[in-house]
Amino acid sequence: MSNMSVSYILRRILGALFTLWVALTINFLLPRVMGGNPMDYIASKNAMGSLEYAQILSQQFGLDKGLFEQYISYLGQLLRGNFGISYSTFPVPVADIISRAIPWTLLIVISSSLIAFAMAWLLGIIAALKKGSVFDNIVVGGAFFIQSAPYFFIGMLMLMFLGYYLKWFPMGHALPSGTPIGSPWYKLIGPVTRHAFLPVLSLIVVNLAGRMVMMRSNILQVFSEDYITLAQAKGLHRGKILGKYALRNALLPSFTGLMLTLGSAVGGAITTEMIFSYPGIGMTIMNAIHSQDYPLIQGCFAIIALSVVIMNLLADLLYPLLDPRVVLK
Amino acid sequence: MGLDKYILKNVKAKIGIGVILFFVLVAIFAPLIAPYDPRAIAFIPWQNPSFKHLLGVNSYGQDIFSQVVYGTRVTMMVGIFAGLLTSLIGVVVGLVAGYKGGMTGEVLMRVVDVLLVIPGLALMIVVASYLKSMNIANTVLIIGALSWLWMARSIRSQTMTESRRDYVDAARALGMKDIEIMFREILPNIFPVVTANMVMVITQSMLTEASMSFLGIGDPMLVSWGKMLSVAFDNSAIIYGAWWWLVPPGLCIAVLGYSFMLIGNSFLDVYANDRGGTVKL
Numbered sequence: 124m125s126n127m128s129v130s131y132i133l134r135r136i137l138g139a140l141f142t143l144w145v146a147l148t149i150n151f152l153l154p155r156v157m158g159g160n161p162m163d164y165i166a167s168k169n170a171m172g173s174l175e176y177a178q179i180l181s182q183q184f185g186l187d188k189g190l191f192e193q194y195i196s197y198l199g200q201l202l203r204g205n206f207g208i209s210y211s212t213f214p215v216p217v218a219d220i221i222s223r224a225i226p227w228t229l230l231i232v233i234s235s236s237l238i239a240f241a242m243a244w245l246l247g248i249i250a251a252l253k254k255g256s257v258f259d260n261i262v263v264g265g266a267f268f269i270q271s272a273p274y275f276f277i278g279m280l281m282l283m284f285l286g287y288y289l290k291w292f293p294m295g296h297a298l299p300s301g302t303p304i305g306s307p308w309y310k311l312i313g314p315v316t317r318h319a320f321l322p323v324l325s326l327i328v329v330n331l332a333g334r335m336v337m338m339r340s341n342i343l344q345v346f347s348e349d350y351i352t353l354a355q356a357k358g359l360h361r362g363k364i365l366g367k368y369a370l371r372n373a374l375l376p377s378f379t380g381l382m383l384t385l386g387s388a389v390g391g392a393i394t395t396e397m398i399f400s401y402p403g404i405g406m407t408i409m410n411a412i413h414s415q416d417y418p419l420i421q422g423c424f425a426i427i428a429l430s431v432v433i434m435n436l437l438a439d440l441l442y443p444l445l446d447p448r449v450v451l452k
Numbered sequence: 453m454g455l456d457k458y459i460l461k462n463v464k465a466k467i468g469i470g471v472i473l474f475f476v477l478v479a480i481f482a483p484l485i486a487p488y489d490p491r492a493i494a495f496i497p498w499q500n501p502s503f504k505h506l507l508g509v510n511s512y513g514q515d516i517f518s519q520v521v522y523g524t525r526v527t528m529m530v531g532i533f534a535g536l537l538t539s540l541i542g543v544v545v546g547l548v549a550g551y552k553g554g555m556t557g558e559v560l561m562r563v564v565d566v567l568l569v570i571p572g573l574a575l576m577i578v579v580a581s582y583l584k585s586m587n588i589a590n591t592v593l594i595i596g597a598l599s600w601l602w603m604a605r606s607i608r609s610q611t612m613t614e615s616r617r618d619y620v621d622a623a624r625a626l627g628m629k630d631i632e633i634m635f636r637e638i639l640p641n642i643f644p645v646v647t648a649n650m651v652m653v654i655t656q657s658m659l660t661e662a663s664m665s666f667l668g669i670g671d672p673m674l675v676s677w678g679k680m681l682s683v684a685f686d687n688s689a690i691i692y693g694a695w696w697w698l699v700p701p702g703l704c705i706a707v708l709g710y711s712f713m714l715i716g717n718s719f720l721d722v723y724a725n726d727r728g729g730t731v732k733l
Contacts, residue, residue, distance in 0.1 A: 138562075141562075142562070142565055142566050142569060143569075145566045146566055146569045149566075153575075153578050267710060267713050267714075267717070268706060270655075270709075270713070271655055271706045271707075271708075271710040271712075271713055272703075272706035273662040273663065273666070273678065273681065273702060273705055273706075274659075274663070275662070275663065275666050275681070275685075276662075276681055276698075276702035276705070276706070279681070279685055279690065279698055279702070280698070280699075282690055283690045283693075283695065283698065286690075287690050287691055288693070294690075294691075393573055393574060393667070394573070394663060394666065397666070397667065398685070408574055408577075409577075409667065412574075412577050412578065412581060420578070424574065427569075427574075431568075431569045432569060435565075435569075
């Protein structure tokens with residue numbers, strides 16, 4: 124801890140809180156400038172467009188009050204963990220919808236990020252060690268090509284070949300239709316894995332491509348530093364240098380990357396969930412936007428902002444512990 | 453400034469430029485190449501590829517090959533203009549934040565951090581739904597206005613390294629204004645990094661346009677490659693086994709994007725070699 128002062132920690136925490144506050148404020152303002160009146164929408168759905176009904180709803184949701192008053196009550200409610208009531212699935216609380224969707228998103232995003240990172244480290248190390256070899260060229264070229272293709276195109280191809288033609292995996296959703304609610308968990312493992320396989324695979328492919336190239340260039344950069352040259356001059360074997368000196372220093376930057384990926388995990392899978400009709404947060408956001416469900420959009424964004432900020436903060440605080448070279452004021 | 457070093461002597465860059473030129477020609481001569489009107493609903497739906505319809509006919513009865521040819525125009529235009537706009541913002545913010553440092557730099561980077569917290573795609577959807585109608589200019593503006601964050605970071609860190617070099621001190625000693633130093637001294641020196649970033653951002657913009665089309669935002673009248681993919685997906689091309697509808701537009705984006713990346717990478721390689729090390733974006 125010697126390289127990390129109390130004032131550094133405090134400043135990071137304050138910075139994170141500030142970032143969160145700004146994000147939440149933007150979050151409050153955006154749907155309100157979006158236009159359209161969601162109350163008319165609910166009224167048209169539930170009460171044949173009755174004006175009185177729409178007005179009563181506006182009062183209930185506090186939309187007839189001034190913008191500032193709404194803002195204060197929005198922040199106050201958030202602090203108490205109350206995200207409000209969803210407009211489109213009135214009167215289900217937003218928190219319920221989000222807590223039902225989040226586990227699915229976390230499942231596919233966290234498992235894919237961890238697998239992709241492990242594979243990226245491995246491939247990146249081999250490619251860096253064999254720089255300029257056929258393997259290196261193929262892996263790096265392939266990674267750049269995958270990064271140039273639209274992600275949803277890769278997802279569609281997988282869906283078409285592995286799902287439709289080969290019928291190895293289901294074409295969508297998180298569970299087979301008709302799964303009874305409250306089935307014991309051991310009966311769900313099989314179907315959940317089968318349904319999550321394609322979304323996870325597509326995310327692995329895409330994440331792997333980006334991470335691998337980064338890992339490779341991290342290692343190459345470390346190899347160009349003086350202490351590695353010294354180790355070589357001492358006659359140490361290249362593999363030994365890698366294990367003893369280079370690997371640790373090359374892994375560090377990608378640790379931050381991993382934290383950031385996990386932080387953006389909650390919001391990062393909109394397209395994935397659209398392709399594989401996977402019932403996570405991304406799907407929830409899309410549906411909420413289509414039905415102008417402000418509280419639900421705001422709830423999702425707030426959760427996303429919170430998780431990104433927390434993971435950023437953790438990365439900032441843990442990094443100095445892992446890398447003693449970093450001196451912080 | 454020795455452009456031949458970056459392009460003429462570099463095989464990767466030459467391949468990239470060759471492919472891009474090919475697509476530029478296709479875009480320019482689209483009316484001559486495409487056999488039919490891309491939007492005309494004139495044929496029996498769901499036809500397999502044949503000599504009459506090289507890539508078959510889609511579910512609406514439109515010729516897919518003609519759509520791919522015309523789609524080149526839209527995708528390239530959005531990619532290049534949005535990429536240029538992104539680069540303009542990214543370079544200015546990055547240069548100022550990196551060179552000025554202090555309060556200005558801190559505030560600018562805070563703004564970047566805050567914006568990075570919000571998922572870009574979701575933000576684009578919200579902004580797009582606020583606009584009354586989407587056209588190609590709106591698409592370019594939205595992509596440009598929301599995707600400069602990473603580039604600003606990259607240019608900032610490069611500028612910070614560059615600011616410590618002797619020529620910047622010399623320029624300052626000569627009494628040059630800050631703005632002159634930034635744009636006349638530092639910018640030409642980090643030009644390869646800017647260019648590499650720019651071509652990568654162009655690829656990124658083409659991909660963003662595709663994602664926007666896929667998520668249902670974007671001009672419904674424009675036939676871009678992303679739009680084709682999205683329409684094919686929405687009309688169950690997968691369970692009709694119509695790979696000739698899905699694969700060509702997707703592959704075109706990937707190949708064109710890859711050629712831009714090839715150019716970017718080769719620029720970075722040369723730049724890194726000149727400075728005796730690796731440079732990261």
